[in-house]
Amino acid sequence: MAVIIDGKKIADKILDEIKSKVSKLENKKPSLAVILANDNPSSALYVNSKEKKSKSIGFNSFVYRFDKEVEQGTIKNLIIKLNNDPNINGILLQLPLFNHLDERELIELINPKKDVDGFHPINVGKLNCGLKPYAKCCTPKGIIRLLKEYSIELTGKNALVIGRSNIVGKPVAAMLLNENATVSVAHSKTKNLKEHTLRADIIISATGCAHLIKADMVKKGSVIIDVGIVKKDDGTLLGDVDFENVKNVAGFITPVPGGVGPMTIASLLENTYELYLEQLEN
Amino acid sequence: MAVIIDGKKIADKILDEIKSKVSKLENKKPSLAVILANDNPSSALYVNSKEKKSKSIGFNSFVYRFDKEVEQGTIKNLIIKLNNDPNINGILLQLPLFNHLDERELIELINPKKDVDGFHPINVGKLNCGLKPYAKCCTPKGIIRLLKEYSIELTGKNALVIGRSNIVGKPVAAMLLNENATVSVAHSKTKNLKEHTLRADIIISATGCAHLIKADMVKKGSVIIDVGIVKKDDGTLLGDVDFENVKNVAGFITPVPGGVGPMTIASLLENTYELYLEQLEN
Numbered sequence: 082m083a084v085i086i087d088g089k090k091i092a093d094k095i096l097d098e099i100k101s102k103v104s105k106l107e108n109k110k111p112s113l114a115v116i117l118a119n120d121n122p123s124s125a126l127y128v129n130s131k132e133k134k135s136k137s138i139g140f141n142s143f144v145y146r147f148d149k150e151v152e153q154g155t156i157k158n159l160i161i162k163l164n165n166d167p168n169i170n171g172i173l174l175q176l177p178l179f180n181h182l183d184e185r186e187l188i189e190l191i192n193p194k195k196d197v198d199g200f201h202p203i204n205v206g207k208l209n210c211g212l213k214p215y216a217k218c219c220t221p222k223g224i225i226r227l228l229k230e231y232s233i234e235l236t237g238k239n240a241l242v243i244g245r246s247n248i249v250g251k252p253v254a255a256m257l258l259n260e261n262a263t264v265s266v267a268h269s270k271t272k273n274l275k276e277h278t279l280r281a282d283i284i285i286s287a288t289g290c291a292h293l294i295k296a297d298m299v300k301k302g303s304v305i306i307d308v309g310i311v312k313k314d315d316g317t318l319l320g321d322v323d324f325e326n327v328k329n330v331a332g333f334i335t336p337v338p339g340g341v342g343p344m345t346i347a348s349l350l351e352n353t354y355e356l357y358l359e360q361l362e363n
Numbered sequence: 364m365a366v367i368i369d370g371k372k373i374a375d376k377i378l379d380e381i382k383s384k385v386s387k388l389e390n391k392k393p394s395l396a397v398i399l400a401n402d403n404p405s406s407a408l409y410v411n412s413k414e415k416k417s418k419s420i421g422f423n424s425f426v427y428r429f430d431k432e433v434e435q436g437t438i439k440n441l442i443i444k445l446n447n448d449p450n451i452n453g454i455l456l457q458l459p460l461f462n463h464l465d466e467r468e469l470i471e472l473i474n475p476k477k478d479v480d481g482f483h484p485i486n487v488g489k490l491n492c493g494l495k496p497y498a499k500c501c502t503p504k505g506i507i508r509l510l511k512e513y514s515i516e517l518t519g520k521n522a523l524v525i526g527r528s529n530i531v532g533k534p535v536a537a538m539l540l541n542e543n544a545t546v547s548v549a550h551s552k553t554k555n556l557k558e559h560t561l562r563a564d565i566i567i568s569a570t571g572c573a574h575l576i577k578a579d580m581v582k583k584g585s586v587i588i589d590v591g592i593v594k595k596d597d598g599t600l601l602g603d604v605d606f607e608n609v610k611n612v613a614g615f616i617t618p619v620p621g622g623v624g625p626m627t628i629a630s631l632l633e634n635t636y637e638l639y640l641e642q643l644e645n
Contacts, residue, residue: 206486206489266546271545
């Protein structure tokens with residue numbers, strides 16, 4: 082049976098390390114500003130969780146909540162204010178936004194040096210050029226960290242990323258390529274997904290299609306990273322991967338919940354701390 | 364036998380169209396500035412060829428040549444001057460540079476709106492986010508154009524890019540993904556390259572390893588795009604692909620020379636013209 086990758090444990094380790102460093106700071110604490118401009122209950126939950134974790138490790142956390150009447154200009158003005166505020170180290174625009182808002186304009190308005198999500202084109206570009214972005218996208222960063230924590234070799238391995246979002250699929254593909262994996266990206270237009278999955282040494286699935294990946298689709302001993310999360314009507318959480326059956330074939334596998342999820346928040350707070358240190362120096 | 368993709372013909376068509384449009388311009392002509400700061404004879408040849416083509420279609424062309432004593436600051440000052448010069452539409456920094464120069468600093472100093480090569484991180488980022496960059500990297504743009512001119516379907520096809528440079532491999536992979544191909548990127552650390560090539564519907568090879576791709580490595584009917592170019596001691600030009608043998612297996616193939624090469628210059632001048640139009644509007 083596969084080794085179950087314990088994202089919760091690694092995330093707690095990262096957060097404990099940051100908490101310990103923050104407790105020793107004599108000057109001001111790292112500060113994260115979160116903008117919530119939608120009425121999606123999941124987003125509200127994520128934002129509450131980020132706020133709670135931020136405070137638990139000694140960060141300042143500021144959440145700006147808007148109702149559906151909010152205008153683009155109001156959020157633009159807030160971002161400009163936060164960009165210029167020396168007491169704010171990281172700015173997170175919780176996605177998705179209300180439909181009437183222009184997400185791209187707002188993402189590109191965030192100062193790349195405070196872009197804690199790594200979504201600004203200049204940070205995306207640096208990542209893709211093999212350079213150091215100010216911050217790396219949180220979920221992909223968390224995935225690479227998990228693979229490294231379990232000493233999973235990446236050089237020369239066939240890695241398959243399923244899903245090509247700007248938030249997970251494309252940046253994790255770029256990071257795997259930077260780590261010398263041979264990287265393939267499959268998506269909704271891919272034909273014969275199973276042919277691709279069966280060849281992969283490492284599969285990162287980020288589609289949101291519950292139980293897309295079945296046991297007969299994966300190679301024995303492969304590494305399976307499940308980024309999907311779907312909530313059923315009865316409250317059960319399902320990933321992209323049919324965990325109970327795939328774990329009998331895979332070599333390593335992340336559970337849902339408790340795999341990638343906790344790493345996303347840990348990476349976010351790690352990014353905030355790193356931006357804080359960089360801004361202190363300048 | 365494969366259809367031979369005639370890059371020279373398509374490139375000439377693109378250049379003729381631009382020339383015709385430029386001849387009708389009443390106001391100032393599109394202007395390209397090229398910076399040459401190395402003593403590599405191939406670079407000098409490329410730059411001369413770009414200059415000649417630019418002028419032949421009615422552009423203004425300015426070439427700034429430096430010897431090996433040039434300092435970083437001198438080129439920085441030139442780039443700043445060109446960025447601010449309303450008579451210059453595109454700035455091209457011919458790579459590689461003399462070893463003592465900092466290529467990254469200079470690339471990032473170019474105004475992204477005049478970055479005719481599409482190498483600035485913000486243009487790379489936009490391309491990777493599925494947005495419109497100010498300009499798209501020339502060789503990858505030329506490759507996509509060739510595929511489209513020959514009505515080669517990309518959606519759902521397995522495309523293999525060999526080589527992961529910032530100039531060809533990575534941007535062409537991003538463009539193929541934007542065109543809905545299932546994209547894999549192989550490179551020097553890839554194991555069993557033949558397993559990857561045999562599965563590909565489309566191969567873009569950009570390694571500079573002469574005749575890396577042999578006839579027994581490609582699937583019958585596949586599309587083979589050869590970006591490699593190596594000059595033998597006797598002056599013969601060799602591509603990445605063993606053209607004479609692979610053409611009997613492939614469905615479409617580019618020759619070397621006369622395939623991708625002419626498209627790179629055509630895309631460069633097309634980019635200059637597009638930047639010119641954008642700058643006219645603003």
